[in-house]
Amino acid sequence: MAKDETRRISPKVLAEDSASLEALETIDNYAPANPNLTLANLRALKADMDSKQAAETRKEAELAAARDDATAAEWAYHNAIVGMRDQAVAQFGRSSNQAQSVGRKKATERK
Numbered sequence: 001m002a003k004d005e006t007r008r009i010s011p012k013v014l015a016e017d018s019a020s021l022e023a024l025e026t027i028d029n030y031a032p033a034n035p036n037l038t039l040a041n042l043r044a045l046k047a048d049m050d051s052k053q054a055a056e057t058r059k060e061a062e063l064a065a066a067r068d069d070a071t072a073a074e075w076a077y078h079n080a081i082v083g084m085r086d087q088a089v090a091q092f093g094r095s096s097n098q099a100q101s102v103g104r105k106k107a108t109e110r111k
Contacts, residue, residue, distance in 0.1 A: 018046070021042055024042070025039065084102065085099075085102050085103055085104055088102045088104070089104055094106065
């Protein structure tokens with residue numbers, strides 16, 4: 001069989017496999033010597049593959065949504081911190097120790 005069964009199979013090859021299975025369904029007297037290769041077993045393997053691929057697609061969509069939510073939360077937090085720093089400068093002045101403590105440079109330290 002395959003040499004490296006850890007890599008994904010290309011969609012083209014899977015489409016060809018499905019076409020072969022569909023063609024096999026038209027053969028009335030197919031009786032393989034290997035019982036693992038019966039039409040019923042091949043159909044079950046395809047159904048299992050289809051359900052696992054569908055689960056993968058759902059989880060990828062969930063991951064993308066979670067990533068978008070995390071990104072939005074990061075920006076909301078960052079923008080609030082930037083606003084807080086600006087507020088500290090507005091309240092205490094550009095050269096204050098308070099403005100420096102929240103991450104701003106004192107005006108007197110700039111060149």
